[in-house]
Amino acid sequence: EPEVTQTPSHQVTQMGQEVILRCVPISNHLYFYWYRQILGQKVEFLVSFYNNEISEKSEIFDDQFSVERPDGSNFTLKIRSTKLEDSAMYFCASSVLLSYNEQFFGPGTRLTVL
Amino acid sequence: EDKVVQSPLSLVVHEGDTVTLNCSYEVTNFRSLLWYKQEKKAPTFLFMLTSSGIEKKSGRLSSILDKKELFSILNITATQTGDSAIYLCAVISNDYKLSFGAGTTVTVRA
Numbered sequence: 174e175p176e177v178t179q180t181p182s183h184q185v186t187q188m189g190q191e192v193i194l195r196c197v198p199i200s201n202h203l204y205f206y207w208y209r210q211i212l213g214q215k216v217e218f219l220v221s222f223y224n225n226e227i228s229e230k231s232e233i234f235d236d237q238f239s240v241e242r243p244d245g246s247n248f249t250l251k252i253r254s255t256k257l258e259d260s261a262m263y264f265c266a267s268s269v270l271l272s273y274n275e276q277f278f279g280p281g282t283r284l285t286v287l
Numbered sequence: 288e289d290k291v292v293q294s295p296l297s298l299v300v301h302e303g304d305t306v307t308l309n310c311s312y313e314v315t316n317f318r319s320l321l322w323y324k325q326e327k328k329a330p331t332f333l334f335m336l337t338s339s340g341i342e343k344k345s346g347r348l349s350s351i352l353d354k355k356e357l358f359s360i361l362n363i364t365a366t367q368t369g370d371s372a373i374y375l376c377a378v379i380s381n382d383y384k385l386s387f388g389a390g391t392t393v394t395v396r397a
Binding site: 206208214215216217218221229231262264275276277278279280281 | 321323328329330331332335375377384385386387388389390
């Protein structure tokens with residue numbers, strides 16, 4: 174069964190460093206998303222992406238964040254200068270269509286900022 | 288601001304019991320409501336509900352949406368220890384953002 178994959182599963186970084194989280198969405202999906210879940214808190218929407226553009230982003234997704242689809246398969250989330258409060262589980266998701274179809278989630282990357 | 292509230296926050300049941308989880312929402316331009324099961328890491332999709340009053344069923348799980356009263360319930364019958372998880376409710380609005388509730392933690396004891 175096709176699935177969304179994410180690498181790495183766990184990333185530890187120093188405050189102020191840049192990190193890139195990688196996702197490979199399901200191959201025939203057109204819409205891609207990033208979510209984060211701070212430990213013990215709810216899952217929060219960050220950004221949606223379609224046709225090489227950001228479709229929608231939340232207030233959390235500030236200038237420190239960027240997304241890219243550098244090739245036909247990868248979808249990346251970059252955090253330019255990490256802060257302690259960026260420590261969270263980051264989930265990538267993809268869907269065939271934007272609204273009326275379920276989003277399939279990847280296993281997540283746990284980001285720890287020291 | 289869109290709001291999705293789940294109740295209860297947690298519950299503990301014994302195998303064989305039935306559980307009912309609630310999700311109420313206040314969302315501008317509602318499109319659909321989704322239920323996810325989160326075990327160790329990523330949420331896995333259970334149901335998507337768009338129309339009121341139509342029950343969706345998958346095995347021992349079922350869910351229904353009431354768009355007039357702005358809530359949904361998720362039922363699990365004949366619970367098993369493998370049903371232990373966090374159950375997340377999420378709502379899609381017209382701007383295509385998925386807003387999650389805080390989740391209900393279900394613990395099923397043998």
